[in-house]
Amino acid sequence: MTDWRRRWQRYRRQNRFLISVYLVLALLAAAGFALFSRLRGLPSEELTNRLLFFLLWWFDLTLIAVLLFILVRNSVKLLLERHQGILGSRFRTKLLLSYLVLILLPTALLSVLAAALLSQASASWFTAPVEEMSRTGTELAAEVRESTERDAQRAAATIARELAPLGSGEARTARLEQLHTLLGNDFTGLSVAGRPVVELADPRERRVQRLPPLELGQSRPTGVRSERSGGTVIVRAWQRLPDGAVVVVGDAVPDRQAELQRRLATTGAEYERLKLERPTMTATALLSFGALALLVAFAAMWLGLYLSRTFTAPLLALVATTNRVAAGETLEEVPIPAEDEVGLLVGSFNAMVRRLRSQEKELRATVGRLDAVLGAVRTGVLTLDAERHGAQGNPAAATLLGEPRLAVESVPLDDLAAAGLGRLVDVIRGARGLQRTSLTIHRGGTARALEVAVVPLGEEQRRTGWVVALEDMTQLVRAQRQAAWSEVARQIAHQIKNPLTPIRLAAERMARHVERGSGDLAEVVPQGCRSIVEHVLSMQEMVDAFSRYARLPATSRRPTRLAELVGQVVGLYDGVRPGIAVRCEDRLGEREVLLDPEQIRQVLSNLIDNAVEASSDGGEVVVTVRPEGAEVVVEIADQGRGLDVVDPDLLFQPFYSTKGRGSGIGLAVVQRIVTDHGGTVRLEPNQPRGARAVVRLPGGDA
Amino acid sequence: MLACAVLLAAAMAPELEIVLSPAPARLAVQVSLSGELPAEWMDGLSAGAPVSVTYRMRLFRNRRWLWDQRLGGHELVVKAQRDPLTGVFTLSAELDGEILASGQTDGLNEAVHWVTHPPSADIRVPLRHEPLWLVGRAEFFTRYKLLVIPTKEASEWVTRAVPEAP
Numbered sequence: 068m069t070d071w072r073r074r075w076q077r078y079r080r081q082n083r084f085l086i087s088v089y090l091v092l093a094l095l096a097a098a099g100f101a102l103f104s105r106l107r108g109l110p111s112e113e114l115t116n117r118l119l120f121f122l123l124w125w126f127d128l129t130l131i132a133v134l135l136f137i138l139v140r141n142s143v144k145l146l147l148e149r150h151q152g153i154l155g156s157r158f159r160t161k162l163l164l165s166y167l168v169l170i171l172l173p174t175a176l177l178s179v180l181a182a183a184l185l186s187q188a189s190a191s192w193f194t195a196p197v198e199e200m201s202r203t204g205t206e207l208a209a210e211v212r213e214s215t216e217r218d219a220q221r222a223a224a225t226i227a228r229e230l231a232p233l234g235s236g237e238a239r240t241a242r243l244e245q246l247h248t249l250l251g252n253d254f255t256g257l258s259v260a261g262r263p264v265v266e267l268a269d270p271r272e273r274r275v276q277r278l279p280p281l282e283l284g285q286s287r288p289t290g291v292r293s294e295r296s297g298g299t300v301i302v303r304a305w306q307r308l309p310d311g312a313v314v315v316v317g318d319a320v321p322d323r324q325a326e327l328q329r330r331l332a333t334t335g336a337e338y339e340r341l342k343l344e345r346p347t348m349t350a351t352a353l354l355s356f357g358a359l360a361l362l363v364a365f366a367a368m369w370l371g372l373y374l375s376r377t378f379t380a381p382l383l384a385l386v387a388t389t390n391r392v393a394a395g396e397t398l399e400e401v402p403i404p405a406e407d408e409v410g411l412l413v414g415s416f417n418a419m420v421r422r423l424r425s426q427e428k429e430l431r432a433t434v435g436r437l438d439a440v441l442g443a444v445r446t447g448v449l450t451l452d453a454e455r456h457g458a459q460g461n462p463a464a465a466t467l468l469g470e471p472r473l474a475v476e477s478v479p480l481d482d483l484a485a486a487g488l489g490r491l492v493d494v495i496r497g498a499r500g501l502q503r504t505s506l507t508i509h510r511g512g513t514a515r516a517l518e519v520a521v522v523p524l525g526e527e528q529r530r531t532g533w534v535v536a537l538e539d540m541t542q543l544v545r546a547q548r549q550a551a552w553s554e555v556a557r558q559i560a561h562q563i564k565n566p567l568t569p570i571r572l573a574a575e576r577m578a579r580h581v582e583r584g585s586g587d588l589a590e591v592v593p594q595g596c597r598s599i600v601e602h603v604l605s606m607q608e609m610v611d612a613f614s615r616y617a618r619l620p621a622t623s624r625r626p627t628r629l630a631e632l633v634g635q636v637v638g639l640y641d642g643v644r645p646g647i648a649v650r651c652e653d654r655l656g657e658r659e660v661l662l663d664p665e666q667i668r669q670v671l672s673n674l675i676d677n678a679v680e681a682s683s684d685g686g687e688v689v690v691t692v693r694p695e696g697a698e699v700v701v702e703i704a705d706q707g708r709g710l711d712v713v714d715p716d717l718l719f720q721p722f723y724s725t726k727g728r729g730s731g732i733g734l735a736v737v738q739r740i741v742t743d744h745g746g747t748v749r750l751e752p753n754q755p756r757g758a759r760a761v762v763r764l765p766g767g768d769a
Numbered sequence: 770m771l772a773c774a775v776l777l778a779a780a781m782a783p784e785l786e787i788v789l790s791p792a793p794a795r796l797a798v799q800v801s802l803s804g805e806l807p808a809e810w811m812d813g814l815s816a817g818a819p820v821s822v823t824y825r826m827r828l829f830r831n832r833r834w835l836w837d838q839r840l841g842g843h844e845l846v847v848k849a850q851r852d853p854l855t856g857v858f859t860l861s862a863e864l865d866g867e868i869l870a871s872g873q874t875d876g877l878n879e880a881v882h883w884v885t886h887p888p889s890a891d892i893r894v895p896l897r898h899e900p901l902w903l904v905g906r907a908e909f910f911t912r913y914k915l916l917v918i919p920t921k922e923a924s925e926w927v928t929r930a931v932p933e934a935p
Contacts, residue, residue: 182916205816205853212856292875293855300854325854332853336817343813343820346913353917 089129096125120347123354130361137368138167155383159375166371171364178360182353189349193342205335208328212300215320216291219304222250223316224289227306230257230314240265243314254303254317258283264312275301275317283313299325381409385416398424447537449473453530455480455496467517467537469510494519495535500527504745505540516540554720558731562609566602573598612732619736622666622743626659629667629699629764633692636671646684649675654693660766666740667764670748673733674703674760681707681758698746699766706757715750737762783885785824785907785924791934796894800824800845802885802907807922810909815877817853821846822884826905828931830897837902840895845869847887849880862887894931901931 100121141163148156226246233239239257247255247267254275257265261283268276274297281292283305291304296319303317320328341348384401392398400417441448447464451457457477465474468488472478484492490506498521507516518538525531573595580591630653640649671690678688682705691702710718719738720731741748746764753759783804790797802822813820824845829837847862858880861871870888874880894901908923 186916202816208853209856212854293857295852295855329854332817336851336853339813339816339818343809343818343910346916347911350913350917350919357917 093122093125093129097122120351120354123351123358126358127354127361130358130365134361134365134368137365137372141372155379155386158379158382162375162378163371166367166375170367170371174360174364174367178357181356181360185349185352185356189345189352193345198338198342201335201338204331208331208335211324211328212293212302212320215300215302215318216293216304219252219302219316219318220289220291220306222252222255222318223304223306223314225250226255226316227308227314230312231308231310235259235310235312243267250316252316253319254315256315256317258313258315260311272319274299275303275319278303278317281305281315283307298322300328378409381413385413388416398427445539447539449495449535449537451480451495451533451535453525453532455533458483458495458535464537467515467539468508491517491519495521495533498523498533514541516544558720559609559613563606566605570599570602616732616736616739619739620666622663622740624661624663624744627662627664627667628657629660629662629701630655630658630692632664632667633671633690633701636668636675637690639672640675640679640688644679644682647679647682647686647688649679649688649690652689652691652693654691655699658694658699658766660699660764662744662764663740667744670737670740670762671701671703673737674762677733678703678705678707678758678760681705683707686757694766695763697766698763701762701764702759703762704753704757704759706753709752709756710750710758718750719748783907783924785905785927787903787905787927787929789903789929789931790889791894791932793934794894794896795891796828796903796931797889797891798826798843798845798903798905799889800826800887800905800907802924806881806885807909810922811881814849814851814858814880817851819848819850820910821848822887823847823908824887824890824905825908826890826892826903828892828894829902829904831900831902840897840901841893843890843892845887845890847884849884851877851880858883860884864890864892902928903931904928 097118101118145156145160145163149160226243229242229246230239233242243255243257243265244267252267253269253272255265255267256263258280261280263280266276278294278296278301281303283290288307289305291302293300293302295301299322300320301317302320303315305313305315307313381401388399388401398420400420401413441461441463444461445463447460447467449458449460449464457479458473459477460468460473462474465471468483468491470478470483470486470488480492480495487510488508491508494502494504494506500523502519502521504519505516506519507514509515516539518540520536520538522534522536523530524533577588577592577595579585580588585591634651634653637649637651643649675688675690682688686706688703688705691700691704693700693702719734738748741762741764744764746762748760748762750758750760783802783806786801786803788799788801790799810820810822824847826843826845828840828842830840831837843865845862845864847860849858849860851858856875858874858877859871860874860880860883862869869890872883874883904926906923906926908921910922911919912922914920
């Protein structure tokens with residue numbers, strides 16, 4: 068069974084009751100009207116016309132009522148739907164209005180045009196010439212009949228005049244026969260006292276003789292009467308004689324003439340009947356056409372409603388589904404089947420839904436894995452929206468920051484700042500791009516060293532969010548500190564051990580000389596004391612350097628023209644050592660950098676000192692200051708002996724020196740100052756020879 | 770001008786006269802028309818078309834507070850048709866579908882007179898104490914307003930009080 072057949076059967080089932088009621092009502096109304104008309108004694112032909120007229124009115128009125136009902140019902144329904152903002156009501160309204168305009172307007176125009184044409188055609192049937200012709204024909208037929216009547220009357224009068232003097236008897240009969248033959252009557256008779264006495268008839272026209280006798284009035288002396296008989300018209304005239312006898316003359320109109328007369332008269336009468344019926348015929352035709360037009364309008368309106376419902380149903384289902392999906396409900400397919408382009412759209416949507424479901428499933432799996440990973444890792448991860456209003460993190464972040472709410476919900480940054488994480492919040496809010504920094508937070512009476520990386524998501528102009536990675540460096544820093552202290556202790560021990568040995572040897576030598584009572588005590592003791600004092604002074608110098616390194620003041624940064632600062636420091640080394648040239652290459656210009664000028668001056672002095680010391684005669688120390696991206700780079704390059712260590716980073720350890728003299732604390736101080744400024748410093752070979760110190764400082768706007 | 774035309778048409782409309790002759794439970798209604806009959810009606814009669822005049826009679830009971838109650842309705846249909854071949858007018862009068870009288874006449878005037886002065890119609894009257902009214906008019910044919918709305922070409926409604934039976 069096809070789908071269309073099923074739909075038709077469903078439609079029939081739904082509308083069977085209404086159609087049945089309508090037909091039964093129509094039949095009952097028609098039967099009632101027929102019965103009522105019958106009771107009024109209408110003839111059958113008029114009853115048929117009245118019944119047809121009634122049925123036409125019935126259909127027209129009911130169709131108009133149904134149309135109005137549908138129009139009003141759907142208009143009210145659409146208005147209510149539009150008022151309530153129900154989806155699709157605007158589209159259906161426009162579609163229905165379009166159908167109404169497209170169908171009702173032409174139908175109304177056609178109806179008016181048809182009415183005008185019918186009226187004109189009806190008028191053209193009853194034009195004056197036609198009416199004149201019809202009337203003339205009728206009059207002609209009447210005139211012919213009247214002429215025949217006059218002839219008959221004249222003949223009867225003539226015979227009566229001839230018979231009057233003769234009295235009753237055979238003479239009168241003979242004269243009657245003569246006159247009958249002479250006048251050529253079809254019938255001539257003589258009645259006395261109402262009884263026929265003589266009847267003379269033409270053998271070819273016995274029809275006249277077979278007619279019943281005339282009912283002759285007593286008061287009228289003469290008269291004439293025409294009667295239909297056997298397809299012709301028979302005219303009988305009578306003339307009363309003075310003695311009371313009556314002469315009757317009859318003539319039958321010839322068949323052919325009678326037929327022509329009949330046709331003329333009948334046509335005229337029929338024309339007059341039609342003329343009287345003309346308004347009824349016009350009204351019937353108009354009502355018939357009106358019924359057809361209403362049927363067309365009804366069908367068009369039904370079709371418009373059906374099509375609007377058919378068109379909008381899958382679209383509305385589609386829109387409703389997309390709205391539900393947009394509102395956050397689960398993805399679902401549109402269940403309404405469609406077979407046209409809308410069907411393709413629905414099919415595409417369903418395919419998209421299936422694909423999205425699959426992707427959503429994969430995404431959920433990925434998110435689940437990511438959650439598991441984030442829950443398992445020891446690195447704290449915070450996620451923030453583009454505006455950085457609130458942060459949500461994994462359990463590690465909640466633990467690191469001491470905020471359990473972070474693992475459950477988004478916590479406003481202001482709350483975090485109020486909870487003592489102000490430095491972290493400042494770092495997060497202050498990041499313009501990828502930023503790495505280290506900071507220490509104090510939570511619950513313990514300090515925690517964090518390595519913080521703020522990573523933006525999306526392009527710079529269209530940030531979609533931020534991710535903050537928190538690495539707990541507390542243990543590592545502690546280990547590094549212990550290692551540093553171990554190294555410091557080792558270096559101190561090494562540095563102390565170096566003078567202690569000569570001190571111990573000097574003391575032992577003096578002791579041996581004292582034990583032996585050597586005579587050169589006066590020489591040995593002062594010599595030994597000088598050696599001891601010299602090495603103690605060396606140890607004092609070492610302790611002072613260590614003290615300076617430990618008491619390095621806090622950084623006080625302010626906007627400074629770095630190129631100008633470098634030029635000042637380089638100027639101090641002009642001619643400090645003969646044969647060594649120190650010059651500055653400024654590629655930075657007037658740009659200011661946020662730094663502590665005194666500490667940076669110390670950094671430059673230490674590095675230039677090393678470069679000058681490492682340079683041989685004729686050498687050149689070039690100090691270059693230049694911008695590089697968001698940083699400012701200061702390079703101090705010499706042409707000396709170069710780096711004689713495998714790992715240049717060892718040179719930055721306190722008390723590490725390859726020069727065999729000095730405290731070995733200079734480069735350590737340099738690294739500490741540069742690091743405190745958020746920069747880096749490294750040593751690398753210079754090309755073609757020598758060494759080069761590269762200092763990178765954050766070169767953001769001052 | 771339109772008002773004059775309407776007044777003129779109203780003045781030219783035939784007038785119906787009703788004469789009532791009461792009898793116990795019966796009422797003899799004698800109707801008669803005076804004035805010019807509609808031209809179309811006369812033309813149709815002269816030319817041989819079947820024409821008729823329907824005398825519609827309705828009997829009402831007078832009620833004080835409600836509208837008058839209709840007790841019955843009767844139709845006296847008087848038909849006339851001229852045989853254009855013989856010039857004889859065939860006449861008949863039917864009361865509520867039953868033939869009341871019939872006849873033939875040779876002259877147009879006689880035929881018109883027969884139609885405008887039909888035989889007396891004897892109708893049943895229910896026995897009641899309240900005043901009764903007979904309302905009647907003569908209908909000639911149907912016209913159509915706006916081509917499709919039927920209206921009757923008829924005389925004015927005439928109301929007569931039903932007299933007490935002797």
